[in-house]
Amino acid sequence: MSITVSGLTKRFGQTDVLRGIELGVEQGELVALLGPSGSGKTTLLKIIAGLEWPDAGQLDVNGQDWLRLAAQERRIGFVFQNYALFPHMTVRDNLAFGLTVRPRAERPGRAVIAAKVDELLHFLQIVDLADRYPTQLSGGQRQRVALGRALAIEPNVLLLDEPFGALDAAIRRDLRRWLRGVHEATGSTTIFVTHDQEEAFELADRVVVMGAGRIEQIGHADAIHDHPASPFVARFMGATVELPVTLHAGRADGSGLDLSALERRALPDGPARLFVRPQDIAPRPDPAAPWRIASRTSNGAQLRLVLRHPDLGEAEADVPRRASAAEALTPDAAVRLTIEAGTIFPTDRRPGAASAEPVPLTSHKETAR
Ligand SMILES: Nc1ncnc2c1ncn2[C@@H]1O[C@H](COP(=O)(O)OP(=O)(O)OP(=O)(O)O)[C@@H](O)[C@H]1O
Ligand SMILES: [Mg+2]
Numbered sequence: 001m002s003i004t005v006s007g008l009t010k011r012f013g014q015t016d017v018l019r020g021i022e023l024g025v026e027q028g029e030l031v032a033l034l035g036p037s038g039s040g041k042t043t044l045l046k047i048i049a050g051l052e053w054p055d056a057g058q059l060d061v062n063g064q065d066w067l068r069l070a071a072q073e074r075r076i077g078f079v080f081q082n083y084a085l086f087p088h089m090t091v092r093d094n095l096a097f098g099l100t101v102r103p104r105a106e107r108p109g110r111a112v113i114a115a116k117v118d119e120l121l122h123f124l125q126i127v128d129l130a131d132r133y134p135t136q137l138s139g140g141q142r143q144r145v146a147l148g149r150a151l152a153i154e155p156n157v158l159l160l161d162e163p164f165g166a167l168d169a170a171i172r173r174d175l176r177r178w179l180r181g182v183h184e185a186t187g188s189t190t191i192f193v194t195h196d197q198e199e200a201f202e203l204a205d206r207v208v209v210m211g212a213g214r215i216e217q218i219g220h221a222d223a224i225h226d227h228p229a230s231p232f233v234a235r236f237m238g239a240t241v242e243l244p245v246t247l248h249a250g251r252a253d254g255s256g257l258d259l260s261a262l263e264r265r266a267l268p269d270g271p272a273r274l275f276v277r278p279q280d281i282a283p284r285p286d287p288a289a290p291w292r293i294a295s296r297t298s299n300g301a302q303l304r305l306v307l308r309h310p311d312l313g314e315a316e317a318d319v320p321r322r323a324s325a326a327e328a329l330t331p332d333a334a335v336r337l338t339i340e341a342g343t344i345f346p347t348d349r350r351p352g353a354a355s356a357e358p359v360p361l362t363s364h365k366e367t368a369r
Contacts, residue, residue, distance in 0.1 A: 025189060040212075098152045179192075244271065271347040298321055
């Protein structure tokens with residue numbers, strides 16, 4: 001099923017929770033909705049499921065107007081965050097539930113349901129759990145069963161709202177790979193919500209970055225990583241160092257910065273902001289430079305340097321501890337900062353403006369530092 005969302009808005013009381021969502025999901029695609037808490041991810045999912053209704057906008061699935069359909073007519077598989085299984089039912093009965101509650105005319109016979117459940121148990125590799133109760137399962141096993149229950153009804157669309165949210169990192173990684181396999185085998189159109197970047201990028205065909213009720217960017221992992229469309233996306237993607245620069249004839253200039261690695265682009269002259277990841281800042285000793293190393297800590301692999309500028313305040317840089325240059329990077333050393341990759345946005349002078357026009361400036365990153 002292909003899903004087309006257009007002009008979708010939703011307001012709860014005084015809060016605009018969705019502000020004009022435009023999104024197309026192709027048949028068989030796995031799309032991740034990525035965004036901070038409160039950005040409207042669950043609300044969008046609930047509207048697609050028919051559990052919530054928009055104030056305006058359209059939702060078409062395979063050309064059909066889904067806003068005219070009740071939730072049960074849409075045949076959605078939904079896995080909620082921390083979705084509780086029915087505690088008094090075995091895994092087998094939990095999986096069968098969605099089929100047994102169908103209206104009599106559509107309900108498969110008992111033998112058909114049993115065969116379907118067996119097939120799912122094998123497919124999801126949980127055969128040995130079939131007769132257990134939910135309290136006898138680990139968190140990861142419960143999430144597999146929850147997904148199985150959503151798949152049992154052969155959904156038109158599969159909606160997963162942070163299904164691995166409560167689990168630890170190693171189990172999440174396993175389940176991610178497992179889910180990708182399940183998705184490839186079923187070919188179902190899937191929307192997966194997460195606020196974990198790594199999870200979104202590893203799982204999804206395309207990632208949709210949401211911020212405060214708007215879609216900030218849609219794209220593949222590399223494009224979002226290298227060319228964030230707005231300061232919001234740049235920050236969300238880890239470009240947490242922001243430095244003022246001046247643009248002149250397509251070149252950026254900043255105090256104590258070497259910006260020659262950034263590509264030259266057609267940019268308006270004037271003040272701008274540079275967004276950089278700490279690992280894309282390479283401090284080099286230079287007695288004439290204005291930056292000083294304020295502190296140096298190590299996590300074994302990486303040095304984290306806090307850098308201080310007399311006018312601009314502090315910035316952080318992450319440097320591989322074993323890099324040959326690392327030895328000279330000691331507290332109080334004067335350094336010039338080579339910026340290996342970053343994104344520049346012209347300063348938006350309109351008061352209260354949310355995001356500037358994107359003007360990405362990404363370098364070809366050096367392999368060694
Ligand atoms: N039924 C409701 N009534 C009033 N406000 C609501 C309701 N549901 C959600 N909201 C508000 O809408 C905003 C978006 O909520 P939503 O649950 O969609 O966010 P989210 O992106 O899923 O966040 P999280 O990552 O924390 O799950 C929040 O500010 C939330 O408080
Ligand atoms: Mg949510």
